[in-house]
Amino acid sequence: MTKKIWILLFFSIFALSANLALADCLDLGSANSWYIEGAHTVVFYRGQRPMARVEVPYCTIYPDSQLRLTKSYMCDSDRIIVDGVSCTIMTISSASGGSF
Numbered sequence: 001m002t003k004k005i006w007i008l009l010f011f012s013i014f015a016l017s018a019n020l021a022l023a024d025c026l027d028l029g030s031a032n033s034w035y036i037e038g039a040h041t042v043v044f045y046r047g048q049r050p051m052a053r054v055e056v057p058y059c060t061i062y063p064d065s066q067l068r069l070t071k072s073y074m075c076d077s078d079r080i081i082v083d084g085v086s087c088t089i090m091t092i093s094s095a096s097g098g099s100f
Contacts, residue, residue, distance in 0.1 A: 052093065055091040057090050067081065
């Protein structure tokens, strides 16, 4: 019986950690500016330092677009408002991870 519990516990932890590793989430609430990089990518800044890159592939973002976060803690597949249209975030990556 104990062996079955340990096996179940092991697979539960493995399943949860795999989901956590795949989901990128960042607190963008402290961002005070952003830069439009291409037509589908926004780089958020805290002061002079980049903090996150957000890719929104199914919405076009123009240099004069108005952006609004739906919440401060954003994850992949959350929504951002671009010029009044709700758009899905495909990828969010941290600047501290060295990914850009």
